[in-house]
Amino acid sequence: MDFLYHIGVLFCLYAILATSFNLLIGFAGLFALSHAALYAIGAYTTAILTTKLGLAFPLPLLGSVLFAMLLSTIIALPALRVNGHYLVIVSLALQIIVLQVILNWKSLTGGTDGIGGIPPYHFGNLVIDTPFRFMMVAFIALVLCYCIARVLIRSPFGRALRAMRDNESAAQAVGLDILFMKVAVFAISAGLAAVAGSLFAQYFSYVSAESFSINETIYILAMVILGGVGNLRGSVLGAAILIILPELLKFLPLPVDIADKIRLVLYGCVLMAVLVFAPQGLLPEPRGRKAMWVSPDGGDDRTDDEALLSSEGGKRDEIVLEGRNLGKRFGGVVAVSDFSISLKKGRITGLLGPNGAGKTTAFNLLTGFLKPTSGQILLHGKDIARKKPHELVDAGVARSFQDLRLFTNMTVLENVMVALPGQKVRSIWRLFLTPMAVRRREQEAMRKAMHILRFVELHDRAYETAADLSYAEEKLLVVARLLATGAEVLLFDEPMSGLDQTTLHDIFPVIRKLAEHGKAVCIIEHNLDVIKELCDEVFFLDEGRTMAVGKPDELMNNPELAERYFK
Known part of the structure; x- marks a missing residue:
C-alpha cells in the first residue's frame, strides 16, 4: 500500500505544478520554460531553512513561497517585456542560471551532493513520516492551490489574463496594465510551484539539482497539453494520467529483457493518440456560457442610453x-x-x-x-x-x-x-x-x-x-x-x-x-x-x-x- 500512497503523493505534487504552469501558459499566454527552476527554488529554500536554521512548519513553506514570488518578480520585470520565442529563450536562460547557482554555491546548496537530512513535518506530537500521512498533507495542499488558481481565473483578473493572451495591444487599448498582469501571474505561478517544491523537499528528505532539470519542465508542460490548456481540471487530469499510466503499464506481461523499451513505446503511442484525436487536450478550455462564472440571468439591465x-x-x-x-x-x-x-x-x-x-x-x-x-x-x-x-x-x-x-x-x-x-x-x-x-x-x-x-x-x-x-x-x-x-x-x-x-x-x-x-x-x-x-x-x-x-x-x-x- 505504501507504493500506492507514494504514487498519490507524486500525483499531488505534479498536479500543483501543472495547475500553476497552466496559469502561466494557458490563461496568460506566457510560454516560459523556467518552471522547474521555480520548483527548485521552493525545494532548496525549504531545505536550507529546515537544516541550517532549524525552522519548523509552516515557516519553511511560507518562506519558500515568498522567496519564489519575490525572485520571480525581480526576474519578470525585465524578462516579461519580451514576447514569443524571446520569452522562451530568456526563461530557458533563467532555468540554466538557477541550476548553475545551485551546483556552484556549495556552501549553501551542497553543490552536486545536494542537501540531505531534511526533517519531516511535525504537527504537535504527530510526525508526518509515512507515505499515507504525507499523501493527506499533499492532497490538502493540492486542494488549496487549486482553489487559489480557480478563484483567480474565475474573476475579472482571470478574464483580463485571457484578453492579454488573445491580443496584448487590444488589451492595452481597453485599459489593461499588461506589465502588472504579467508580473502578477508570474509571481503567483512561482508561488504555487514553490509549494510543490517545499513538499518535495520534506517528503524525500533530500534535494539535488538532478531533480529540477529542463526535462522536468517539459514533463509538466506535457501534463498541461494532455489535460487541456486553459482548463484547470485538465491540468489535474493530465498529471494523473502521466503519473499513473507508466505504473499501470508495469502490470502488462512482457518479456523481461525488452519490457522497459516496450513500455516506453506504448506510453508514447497513448500520448500521441490523445493528441491526434483531442488536439486541444482531453478537457479543452470552456467556451460560451460555460466560461461565465456568474448567472447569465443577472445580465438584463435596461438603463436608458442617456445614462450609458x-x-x-x-x-x-x-x-x-x-x-x-x-x-x-x-x-x-x-x-x-x-x-x-x-x-x-x-x-x-x-x-x-x-x-x-x-x-x-x-x-x-x-x-x-x-x-x-x-x-x-x-x-x-x-x-x-x-x-x-x-x-x-x-x-x-x-x-x-x-x-x-x-x-x-x-x-x-x-x-x-x-x-x-x-x-x-x-x-x-x-x-x-x-x-x-x-x-x-x-x-x-x-x-x-x-x-x-x-x-x-x-x-x-x-x-x-x-x-x-x-x-x-x-x-x-x-x-x-x-x-x-x-x-x-x-x-x-x-x-x-x-x-x-x-x-x-x-x-x-x-x-x-x-x-x-x-x-x-x-x-x-x-x-x-x-x-x-x-x-x-x-x-x-x-x-x-x-x-x-x-x-x-x-x-x-x-x-x-x-x-x-x-x-
Whole structure:
C-alpha cells in the first residue's frame, strides 16, 4: 500500500505544478520554460531553512513561497517585456542560471551532493513520516492551490489574463496594465510551484539539482497539453494520467529483457493518440456560457442610453484632445511631420489620406502606442504625450484597430466586460478577502455590458464566442468594446471598411449617437461616402503632414486634393 500512497503523493505534487504552469501558459499566454527552476527554488529554500536554521512548519513553506514570488518578480520585470520565442529563450536562460547557482554555491546548496537530512513535518506530537500521512498533507495542499488558481481565473483578473493572451495591444487599448498582469501571474505561478517544491523537499528528505532539470519542465508542460490548456481540471487530469499510466503499464506481461523499451513505446503511442484525436487536450478550455462564472440571468439591465453615453462636463464643440505639430521618426524615415489635429466634444472628425500617409501612425501617437519625436498631445489642456496606452484609457482616450483585434476565444459579453473601468483588477487580494463584493460587481458589470450590447444590437449573441460572429457583427463588437471603456474620446481605425451599403446604414446611427451624447469621435476612413455622411470636419493627411482641414464637401471640391486623392 505504501507504493500506492507514494504514487498519490507524486500525483499531488505534479498536479500543483501543472495547475500553476497552466496559469502561466494557458490563461496568460506566457510560454516560459523556467518552471522547474521555480520548483527548485521552493525545494532548496525549504531545505536550507529546515537544516541550517532549524525552522519548523509552516515557516519553511511560507518562506519558500515568498522567496519564489519575490525572485520571480525581480526576474519578470525585465524578462516579461519580451514576447514569443524571446520569452522562451530568456526563461530557458533563467532555468540554466538557477541550476548553475545551485551546483556552484556549495556552501549553501551542497553543490552536486545536494542537501540531505531534511526533517519531516511535525504537527504537535504527530510526525508526518509515512507515505499515507504525507499523501493527506499533499492532497490538502493540492486542494488549496487549486482553489487559489480557480478563484483567480474565475474573476475579472482571470478574464483580463485571457484578453492579454488573445491580443496584448487590444488589451492595452481597453485599459489593461499588461506589465502588472504579467508580473502578477508570474509571481503567483512561482508561488504555487514553490509549494510543490517545499513538499518535495520534506517528503524525500533530500534535494539535488538532478531533480529540477529542463526535462522536468517539459514533463509538466506535457501534463498541461494532455489535460487541456486553459482548463484547470485538465491540468489535474493530465498529471494523473502521466503519473499513473507508466505504473499501470508495469502490470502488462512482457518479456523481461525488452519490457522497459516496450513500455516506453506504448506510453508514447497513448500520448500521441490523445493528441491526434483531442488536439486541444482531453478537457479543452470552456467556451460560451460555460466560461461565465456568474448567472447569465443577472445580465438584463435596461438603463436608458442617456445614462450609458453621457459625457461629464464641457460644452459641445469644446476641444477635448489636441495634437500640436506632432512628428515621428523611425531612424531616418519620417512617418509624421508637423501634424496637428483637434477633436471636439460632440463632433465626428475624419482623418483622410492615401495609403502610407501616416494616419495609423498619428492614431498610435494620440493613444500612447508610439511616443512622439516632437510636438505635444493635450487632453483638456494637459500634456499626455508620455502616458502609456492603458493610462490614456483611464484618462479618457480609447481606440480601435484596423484589423479589429477582438478577443476571439472569449464570449461577446466578456469582450465588453473586460473593457469596463471597474473590471481592471489591481488588488488581487480583494478576490480572496471580499469574494461576495467581487461577485456583486461582476453581476453589475454583466448588466452594463448587456446594455451596451443591446445598444449595438448584439445582445442576442452575448454568450457566443467572438470568433463565431460575422464580419459586420465583429465591427459592432469593436464599437461596443470601445464604448465600454467609458472614454470621452473614441478613435476608430477604418470602422466601415469591407461592409456593404445595408450594413453601413445600420452602423451610421450608432456612430452618430456617440457624438450626439457628447463623445469626441475620430475615424480613419477611405470610403468617401462614409466621410460625407458622418463627418463634421475632415483633416487631410499626406506625407505625414496636415495638407488641409475643412468640411467634407470643401475638401472634395478642392482642386489640388481632388487631383491627389479624390480622382
